[in-house]
Amino acid sequence: xxxxxxxxxxxxxxxxxxxxxxxxxxxxxxxxxxxxxxxxxxxxxxxxxxxxxxxxxxxxxxxxxxxxxxxxxxxxxxxxxxxxxxxxxxxxxxxxxxxxxxxxxxxxxxxxxxxxxxxxxxxxxxxxxxxxxxxxxxxxxxxxxxxxxxxxxxxxxxxxxxxxxxxxxxxxxxxxxxxxxxxxxxxxxxxxxxxxxxxxxxxxxxxxxxxxxxxxxxxxxxxxxxxxxxxxxxxxxxxxxxxxxxxxxxxxxxxxxxxxxxxxxxxxxxxxxxxxxxxxxxxxxxxxxxxxxxxxxxxxxxxxxxxxxxxxxxxxxxxxxxxxxxxxxxxxxxxxxxxxxxxxxxxxxxxxxxxxxxxxxxxxxxxxxxxxxxxxxxxxxxxxxxxxxxxxxxxxxxxxxxxxxxxxxxxxxxxxxxxxxxxxxxxxxxxxxxxxxxxxxxxxxxxxxxxxxxxxxxx
Numbered sequence: 001x002x003x004x005x006x007x008x009x010x011x012x013x014x015x016x017x018x019x020x021x022x023x024x025x026x027x028x029x030x031x032x033x034x035x036x037x038x039x040x041x042x043x044x045x046x047x048x049x050x051x052x053x054x055x056x057x058x059x060x061x062x063x064x065x066x067x068x069x070x071x072x073x074x075x076x077x078x079x080x081x082x083x084x085x086x087x088x089x090x091x092x093x094x095x096x097x098x099x100x101x102x103x104x105x106x107x108x109x110x111x112x113x114x115x116x117x118x119x120x121x122x123x124x125x126x127x128x129x130x131x132x133x134x135x136x137x138x139x140x141x142x143x144x145x146x147x148x149x150x151x152x153x154x155x156x157x158x159x160x161x162x163x164x165x166x167x168x169x170x171x172x173x174x175x176x177x178x179x180x181x182x183x184x185x186x187x188x189x190x191x192x193x194x195x196x197x198x199x200x201x202x203x204x205x206x207x208x209x210x211x212x213x214x215x216x217x218x219x220x221x222x223x224x225x226x227x228x229x230x231x232x233x234x235x236x237x238x239x240x241x242x243x244x245x246x247x248x249x250x251x252x253x254x255x256x257x258x259x260x261x262x263x264x265x266x267x268x269x270x271x272x273x274x275x276x277x278x279x280x281x282x283x284x285x286x287x288x289x290x291x292x293x294x295x296x297x298x299x300x301x302x303x304x305x306x307x308x309x310x311x312x313x314x315x316x317x318x319x320x321x322x323x324x325x326x327x328x329x330x331x332x333x334x335x336x337x338x339x340x341x342x343x344x345x346x347x348x349x350x351x352x353x354x355x356x357x358x359x360x361x362x363x364x365x366x367x368x369x370x371x372x373x374x375x376x377x378x379x380x381x382x383x384x385x386x387x388x389x390x391x392x393x394x395x396x397x398x399x400x401x402x403x404x405x406x407x408x409x410x411x412x413x414x415x416x417x418x419x420x421x422x423x424x425x426x427x428x429x430x431x432x433x434x435x436x437x438x439x440x441x442x443x444x445x446x447x448x449x450x451x452x453x454x455x456x457x458x459x
Contacts (some may be wrong), residue, residue: 003388004134004202005134005142005143005178006145008130008132008146008236008259009148009149010148011077011081011122011126011151011195011196012122012126012146012153014085015118015122015123016113016150016153017157017184017185017188018084018087018151018157019153020153020250021161021181021182021185023251023254024161024438026047026159026253027257028174031174032096032097032107032381033096033104033108034046034097035190044380047251047375047376047379049108050375051252051376052112053227054116055113056116056117056120058365058368060117060119061364061365062364063079063117064118064120064360065358066220066357067121069353069354069355069356071266072201073129073201073202073205073312074196074201076125077122077126077195080118080119080122080454081118082120083115085185085189085192086186087115088111088115089109089182089183089185091182092185092329098189100304108264116372123363124346124360128347129202130142130145130348131181131342132420133202134200136424136445137414137424138427139290139413139414140289140294141283141286143286144339144346145286146288146341146343147342150339151278151339159272162269165177178422194432208352210286212358219359222255223242223357223358226453226454230349233405234359235404236402237345238363239369239370240398240399240405241342242367242374243394244338244373245371246374246375247391248332251391254375254379255391257315258379270324270328271286274329278333278339281333281336283335285336285339286341289413292413294345294411294413295406297341298341298402299406301333301335302402302403305395305396306396306399308330309391309395309399310393311327311330312328312331312392313325313389317388329457335439344412345412345413347359347417348412348418349356349409349418351419351447352420374394378394
């Protein structure tokens, strides 16, 4: 259990290190690959390249997700990690626009699309793996370790960029220093691959294989026909989750630098400190969710953003260091309410035989439409309107939708995953389960309805 959490989190940290350094170097990358553009418009082009990669992400989700339900979670997670590391390494090798002209941004786009394709199977697979490898009563806390891996990857990316910016200075960073973080991705990927190759398959998938020797998971058509309600709920959840996530972790470094005029090193250092503070908060949120449920915490985070996003962005735009920091902390605490709960909530929406595929499909379609485009849309709206408060309004509107969506979700904290028997850590928990067998198989009625529809369709 612990090995599964650590190895998956380390692998996830590798993936988000790769994505993170692109976000933190967005301003520099814009100058290297789009030198003919200037100011906010240059940032729009840079984030357009960031967003275009998300076009292929749903295809990666479908491809790797269906394979994950057929071949197992472990194998697919190793493949996606290698692809991501190689694609990131290649970005550091691409010549600048000044050297090869328009070919440079084209090569950058291809590398980003490979990153997007591999990520399509990575995060949903990581959530599935951790959720299926942990006991029911500790799933929230242990699954939150996955987001600690995400934050660690972002911290490593921002830390390296900040350190290099301070040591090399703007001119050297623009000339060649920006390539160094991308070169680091190769060795980190090898470490993650080693850890993942030494994992065992999840107990839930092994049980499914034993029960169904042919191991024939549902097709994409079956997922959409028989699990459409769960798909729709997950789609909306991923929508508000990713908008908040990408707004705060991916867009904010560039907002501080390109829109508000902060020095690059100063802006990145602020984000770095905020993410370090978020790690214990995320773990605490995961721990508490096992006791009071995921939904209460998620609603609390969303309501916090609805009422506090505008004050937070006013603080951030004030120019006073402590007020800027306070604004970022407000946003970070609200985001932590989502980071600490989503890795345990999202996998619980689907049954074991379709979990990886269904989660990969819905997560990546929603993330591509709304998460990956968030930096681009916000940068474009600021450029068009000239209003620096656009990010706050965007967050408020998104979270209003999110609050409504949570009332259509069943609470699953501390309960078995759909399609799986109870998973316990201590022997004394077995007696509690025997006393309430109906609660242990709370998902049975829902499963029976799906089976009847399936049999009727086959007939």
